[in-house]
Amino acid sequence: MRAVQIIRFGGPEVLDVVDLPDPNPADGEVLYEVSSSGVNFADTHQTENSYLAPQELPLVPGAEFVGTPAGGGQRVVGLLAGGGYAQRVAANPRLTWPVPDGVTDEQALAVVLQGATAWHLLRTSTHLSPGESVVVIAGAGGVGTLAIQLAKHWGAGRVIATASSPEKRALAESLGADATVDPALAEDDPKTFTAALREANGGQRVDVVLEMTGGNVFDGAFSALAPFGRLAAYGTAGRVPPKPVNPQSLMGTSRAVIGFWLAHCMTRPQMMDEAMTDLLPLVADGTVRPVSGGRYPLTAVREAHQDLLARRTTGKLVLDPAR
Incomplete structure (x- = not known):
C-alpha cells in the first residue's frame, strides 16, 4: 500500500510517500480501506517531534480516517494512535462511528477529532x-x-x-x-x-x-x-x-x-461516543456546517503541511490516498 512515512524529524520535507506492507490488525482490530485521511495541526508537531507525546521513528502520521472494512461494509469515521496517512489502516471498531448518508468524508473527518x-x-x-x-x-x-x-x-x-x-x-x-x-x-x-x-x-x-x-x-x-x-x-x-x-x-x-x-478521551471511549453521537446528527441535519479546507492527493502531503503551517487554510484538510 502507499503511505506517508517519516524516518527523520523536521518540517514538511520529511514527509515521504512510500510503499509499505499492509498493517497487521492486532486482536480486536479490523483492517479498513481508507477513502480519506484527516490532516490536523497536531500532525505538524508529530513531524517535528514537538508533540505532547514523544514520537518514535519510523512512523506513519495521521490520527483519523474514513473508510470501509476490507471486503466491504458500513462506511465509518475512526480515530487512530497513528498510521492514518495510508491506503489501509488497522483500527479498533470501538473508536469508529457509522457515517450517516448525506455526510461527506470531509464533514465526518472534521467532527471526529x-x-x-x-x-x-x-x-x-x-x-x-x-x-x-x-x-x-x-x-x-x-x-x-x-x-x-x-x-x-x-x-x-x-x-x-x-x-x-x-x-x-x-x-x-x-x-x-x-x-x-x-x-x-x-x-x-x-x-x-x-x-x-x-x-x-x-x-x-x-x-x-x-x-x-x-x-x-x-x-x-x-x-x-x-x-x-x-x-x-x-x-x-x-x-x-x-x-x-x-x-x-x-x-x-x-x-x-x-x-x-x-x-485522554480516546482512552475513555464513552466520552468520544457522547460527542460523536451528538455531532454527526447535527451535521446531517445542517445545524452544524463543517468547513472544508481542501482535499489534497496523498502525493501532495508536503504541500498540505506547508499550507497549514503558513496559515493559508481554513477549516478541515483532507488527504486522498487514491491519488
Missing part, C-alpha cells in the same frame, strides 16, 4: 452555560469553525472569534461569531489584545476562552477573563509557550485555566 475537541472544550472543560460570552482563538481553523457554531447552538450570549485576515474574520462571522479580533494585536503587547477582546464584548470581561496559540495570545486572553471565567488551553500553535500562571492570580480573580488533550 476537531469537532470532538470543540464539543468537550465547551461541554466538559469549561461547562459553558447559556448567556455566557465565549472567545474562540483561531476561529477560522478546524476546531474554531465548529466551536463557534456549537457555542451559538448551545446558547452563548456572545461569541468572539480571532482570525488573522479579513477573509478569515468574515468566515467566522458567517458561522455565527458576533465580533472578531485580529490576534496580531497580541504580538507587541498582550494588554492591547486584552483591551480588544473586552471592547468586542461590549467593554465587559469574558467568561470562556478556547486557546490554542500560546505566547502573548494566551497571556492577553487570560487577562480578559471575568471572575469565574475559564480558559481552556488545547494547543501551542505559535510554538511559544505562555508564561507560567501564578496561582495567586487565579485565586485573586477566581479565574481558572484548564488543559485539554483529546487523547
Whole structure:
C-alpha cells in the first residue's frame, strides 16, 4: 500500500510517500480501506517531534480516517494512535462511528477529532452555560469553525472569534461569531489584545476562552477573563509557550485555566461516543456546517503541511490516498 512515512524529524520535507506492507490488525482490530485521511495541526508537531507525546521513528502520521472494512461494509469515521496517512489502516471498531448518508468524508473527518475537541472544550472543560460570552482563538481553523457554531447552538450570549485576515474574520462571522479580533494585536503587547477582546464584548470581561496559540495570545486572553471565567488551553500553535500562571492570580480573580488533550478521551471511549453521537446528527441535519479546507492527493502531503503551517487554510484538510 502507499503511505506517508517519516524516518527523520523536521518540517514538511520529511514527509515521504512510500510503499509499505499492509498493517497487521492486532486482536480486536479490523483492517479498513481508507477513502480519506484527516490532516490536523497536531500532525505538524508529530513531524517535528514537538508533540505532547514523544514520537518514535519510523512512523506513519495521521490520527483519523474514513473508510470501509476490507471486503466491504458500513462506511465509518475512526480515530487512530497513528498510521492514518495510508491506503489501509488497522483500527479498533470501538473508536469508529457509522457515517450517516448525506455526510461527506470531509464533514465526518472534521467532527471526529476537531469537532470532538470543540464539543468537550465547551461541554466538559469549561461547562459553558447559556448567556455566557465565549472567545474562540483561531476561529477560522478546524476546531474554531465548529466551536463557534456549537457555542451559538448551545446558547452563548456572545461569541468572539480571532482570525488573522479579513477573509478569515468574515468566515467566522458567517458561522455565527458576533465580533472578531485580529490576534496580531497580541504580538507587541498582550494588554492591547486584552483591551480588544473586552471592547468586542461590549467593554465587559469574558467568561470562556478556547486557546490554542500560546505566547502573548494566551497571556492577553487570560487577562480578559471575568471572575469565574475559564480558559481552556488545547494547543501551542505559535510554538511559544505562555508564561507560567501564578496561582495567586487565579485565586485573586477566581479565574481558572484548564488543559485539554483529546487523547485522554480516546482512552475513555464513552466520552468520544457522547460527542460523536451528538455531532454527526447535527451535521446531517445542517445545524452544524463543517468547513472544508481542501482535499489534497496523498502525493501532495508536503504541500498540505506547508499550507497549514503558513496559515493559508481554513477549516478541515483532507488527504486522498487514491491519488
